Amino acid sequence: MSSSAAVPFWRAAGMTYITYSNICASLVRNCLKEPYKSEAIAREKVHYSISKWSDGKSEKPTIRSDVAED
Template identity: 80%
Template sequence: MASAVAGSSAAVPFWRAAGMTYITYSNVCASLVRGCLKEPYKSEAATREKVHFAISKWANGKPEKPTIRSDSPEE
């Protein structure tokens, strides 16, 4: 039984062993796939590449007004 537990701890996903989070690994893979697409699919995929999200800080147990953020550096 002890050998089965020790063996399972050695099966670390390669993205974790490389020091990445799954989200980082997923973003790298998606970027590579988008780069391999042919037109018109490549330009369509580029328009869906941007991600926008809202961040709300909490003060005194209540959320403050959210700020809209983007993952793209040009905005």
């Protein structure tokens, strides 16, 4: 029941369903017991570099990574 009410809020915050589901997934992972918890968190590493293109030229690539942070 709470989820049905929550939808407009995260949409309004500029989140997509993917972001929302990822946050949900990380919450579930955090509910795991050790050692499964750290194992599951270590598995889900995000690392890529993305660059936008405009007028046939690539802009400076930005690196999305949580490897260094963790």
